[in-house]
Amino acid sequence: MALDAFISYLSLEKNYSVHTISAYRKDLESFRAFCNDKFDSVSIDNIEYVVVRNWIVDLVNSGISNRSINRKVASLKAYYKFLQRIGELQANPLAKHKALKTTKKIEVPFSEKEMELVLRQISFNDDFEGIRDKLIIELLYTSGIRRAELINLKTQNVNLVGGTLKVLGKRNKERLVPLLPSTKELFQEYFTERKSLDDIIDDDYVFLTQSGNKVYETLVYRIINGYFSKVSSKVKKSPHILRHTFATHLLNKGADLNSVKELLGHSSLASTQVYTHNSIAELKKAHTSAHPRSKK
Template identity: 45%
Template sequence: MFTDRFIQYIKFEKRYSPHTVSAYQSDLDQFIGFLNYPDQIISHPQEITHYHIRNWMVELMNQQLTARSVNRKIATLRKYFKFLVQEGILTVNPASKINTPKIPKHLPVVVEDARLTQMLDNGEVFSDDFSGTRDKLIIEMLFGTGIRLAELLGIKESDINTYEGTVKVLGKRNKERIIPLNQELRHLLLKYNELKKSENFGNNSLILIVTDKGANAYPKLIYLTVQKYLSHISTQNKKSPHVLRHTFATSLLNAGADLNAIKELLGHANLSATQIYTHNSVERLKSIYKLAHPKA
């Protein structure tokens, strides 16, 4: 089915992240498994029509998958078949005719930035050793720059310019962007790097965030760290690194930052992706109005 060629393509030519490559592989394996169900055997992509894809989509929805998950899997197929067309294996992309389900709009989940700042400024929450300083740096980086989890894991020590007060981030589609660092974050980075060197594993890794043993940090470490500290200030179920990214964007918007500037800081390709944060600001204005206006 040429899936191996496609995976090699996105891995080495497109240079997608390991997480993205794994997701694409999983989606394709599920689709091929569906195609090769006992009552139908498909051996070549030319035999696949939009009816097969639509039937798979129905099957996924019957399994109670969310519209967002279904859309992501169909997007995988679109890209896969587009690759086969480019390679001359197919003449038509059978996924191009598929209409995906609408995704219900949900406001981004955020935490109260004042409580988050108070926690970060509280000297008793984070220990002064390497682990505590690293944990604080994880929270400060996510909240202070709005970067994604994968972007944080990919930051090298050489990407930090403490003199200029900037960090270079490699985002989606291998697009680089420069994000400013606040003064407190710059001081924290200096302290962290000193402790990292004192642990005698500073030279073992070029990656900024490392484990207690000096190995490159991994997604679960970041997730557990964020969940641990957000539990101090929030009772909401969602306590992921992306919540801090949402909080970063919403805080900037509430403070009057230009939407285009926030778009550049977040690394969004389109302004429409950034505009969702305006809904949070409108809701905030409504709550202020209800509390403050005599006619509310």
Template identity: 35%
Template sequence: MTEKLYFRGENVIVNTVNAVRRFIDYLKYERNYSEKTLQGYSLDLEEFQKYYTAIDETLDWKTIDGDVVRGWMESMMDRGNSAASVNRRLSAVRSFYRFALAEGLVEKDPVRMVKGPQKEKRLPGFVRDDDMQALLDSRMWNMESFNDVCERTILLLFYETGVRLSELVSLNDNMVNLETMSLKVTGKRNKQRIIPFGEELKDAIIYYIGIRDSEVTRLDDALFVDIKGKRLDGAAVRYRVVKNLSRVCTLKKKTPHVLRHTFATTMLNHGAGLESVQKLLGHESLSTTEIYTHTTFEKLKEIYKVAHPRQ
């Protein structure tokens, strides 16, 4: 038997097992889930029910085991569903069983030991070295224009230090030590770190500050300001980065975070150790930094294909 539940006039068929109905009611009335989310959960549970009754019509929510759940996952993957889609549907079933177990409606949770498929980690996009060199070439800019000098300095700072967008817009003059050539930034969870930089960025900052102080009246201690003297916010910096990266590359994403990826990839490609890059980026876990090794490996494969005579 089946029963119809109504969400905004649309029929959603769910199993009439009392546990399923109570679960949907719990989400609706006690957790205040949206009708769209309730519909999604209902459809996911219905799909699971269709699967297990098709393989064995004697099965029900109480007799299902982990193998049945794994088989359902495999069937979805075989039909071309992404790992994210499978995990979303698995999450609905997992939530149902947690509820049913807590309410004493089932005696076991067959999903407890089931792991969903791993999502494919997308390799971070980065700008090629020659494109960055072309973009940062001073001949590409009007070095007498405050806006041009400011934008070039921002790009160079991202590229040479790998700072986050939030860290860059928070910079004040006193956080830049030109003598030691280092930045003091405040990262996630208010953790501070010191990042070194080179002579090129030092010269660029000195030049920028000179033009800034002669043409702009700053309204606070911000390093990077607009022509009115106001601190540049994240949206303003993001706009400038996207605009200028579009001059040299065709990446789909041209955000400040791409320049952070570019910094990490460039460092590793030129011999920096993984732990050193981790500290420079402010990553708590080395595994977060390890994604960039995949990028460098892809570059190695390209070099191998070009250089090896048997390829």
């Protein structure tokens, strides 16, 4: 079956994560369900563009954002490209499709003051969960790793002597991330407390729940949102905002863009440059306050 072959291709050749592959499969199955419902068509392997247009209209009418619709259509386009590659399709019905317009997302990082309030003034419980939560916040802020990278971090990849983490990023790309002394201290405290758990099920993984299972996405989100809600009025308080904060604060302090790119695990500078708008704001402020002509 072509869909199964496509999923294998994404996994084995493209090295996509389980989460990304699952999203592709859901998008394609959603389109198949639409075709079966509206057009009595079982196969999606040879569809005219008008059918896709009807699907897009249906998605718009259902209230789904343009950004989400574009992602779903991109999954379908990739599938048809794959069918062309293996000789199952002559022409991609989405070859001339233009993505829907989207508003640019503005992600506001936490300020240095907000980070200080959380890490120095909030009282974390002096138990396993309290120490774990503080380490999660500290690590996301001082290393810039992604939520998925934190969840899947393994104990064997934490080198406290050398002060580094070996992180498995997107497309199974490994990188070394340095640890700050404060983060190393929290790791040591956490590992000591971790040993006191009654039953450890996912022993290979660093971050665990009280029941010994590997932490999961919604838990990490709740931890970040919960603590930062105490000090910040920002609408979005998520693990990704901490990654954004990490990059912004480094750039504000004069870090080289290429170095930040490597720390974040980006494959191109273009991905890193989205974090520079806050740095430009800081530079403008410094320029205005320091330049002799600014007073004239």
